[in-house]
Amino acid sequence: MTERLRVADSLDGVSTAQWNALAGGNPFLRHEFLAALTDTGCASARSGWQPQFLLLERDGALAGAMPLYVKSHSRGEYVFDWAWADAYARHGLEYYPKLLCAVPFTPVTGPRLLAADDAARGALAAAALAAAREFSSLHVLFAPQPEAQLLRDAGMLLRRTVQFHWTNEDYGDFDAFLARMSHQRRKNIRQERRRVRDAGISFRWLQGAQIGERDWEFFHRCYCHTYAAHGSRPYLSLEFFLRIGAAMPEHTLLIVAERRGAPIAAAFDVLGEDVLYGRYWGALEHVPLLHFEACYYQAIEFAIARGLRRFEGGAQGEHKLFRGLLPLATLSAHWLAHPRFASAIEDYLEREAQGIAQYVNELSEHTPFKV
Secondary structure, eight states: OOEEEEEESSSTTSOHHHHHHHHTTOGGGSHHHHHHHHHTTSSSTTTTEEEOEEEEEETTEEEEEEOEEEESSOTTOSSOOHHHHHHHHHTTOOOOSEEEESOTTOOOOOOSSEESSHHHHHHHHHHHHHHGGGSSEEEEEEEOHHHHHHHHHTTOEEEEEEEEEEEOOSOSSHHHHHHTBOHHHHHHHHHHHHHHHHTTEEEEEEEGGGOOHHHHHHHHHHHHHHHHHTTOOOSOOHHHHHHHHHHOGGGEEEEEEEETTEEEEEEEEEEOSSEEEEEEEEESSOOTTHHHIIIIIHHHHHHHHHTOSEEEEEEOOGGGGGGTOEEEEEEEEEEESSHHHHHHHHHHHHHHHHHHHHHHHHHHTTOSBOO
């Protein structure tokens, strides 16, 4: 058997079928999703996400892969290391460029060492660490626990962060979900939903081929408007959304909010095999509580209607707890070339992990469900 490791700056020429066979059904790791990010320029050297896909080939067939990027900043990652970069700068050291393994702009857990077997996963981890010696550091974000443990055994430091996920306990409908909640939380959610209905807002679920070009254009306008309202620039282009809408329609869902038949807001979610991922949202005008309805309550209703096991609401936001999404610790792995900084950050991560555990315990004491 002939084995070869190589680096590619795009997925052109990489077999879609072979890559997707390694991705394990995760829509964000699909060839089509990652290629759309790079081909449209959303994740590119110009945007600070220079692709360096690590490929392991056996007898010419793809046996392993890592979505690696050379980063010139820390935007779009959701595992924050700005303080580390500042500390480097204060000591006259360069933190950027760094090497990152992640799905750009996407804080969801999923495989990062895409591989046919454990040997291939180990080879990928070793090759990524070897490549990282040309940079300040290597970061593998939102890895599943077995991969995180493998990376720890390879010499990386583990970091814990918190997300909020909703779990379907075989609910027959949204009212059955509410019945599990405490009286006060149930009352609050019903009041919030009633206020949105009383504002004349109704919703349409558009899935896959039901989403036309005009729908994507409307969603992108909402998305850009909301970013602008917060003084930010959006990461993703209309071309990207059109691309994935055409290439992987079975994974796309738009929840469109309308008033008297005219659309005013939309949320974009991604469908996995048994999970719904909340991703982006935008509105052309402010309606109180519309964000919670479009991004959480409608998504939970959709998940119940489709029999999905989980809805991932993304990173940050204790407000999600009060709406039925519970805290979950997620893992990332980090390696730093500078030995003194590596030691200091190891100490920091140990203290941070204790704080994260305490934070999750405190949140769990405020569960919205009946106890």
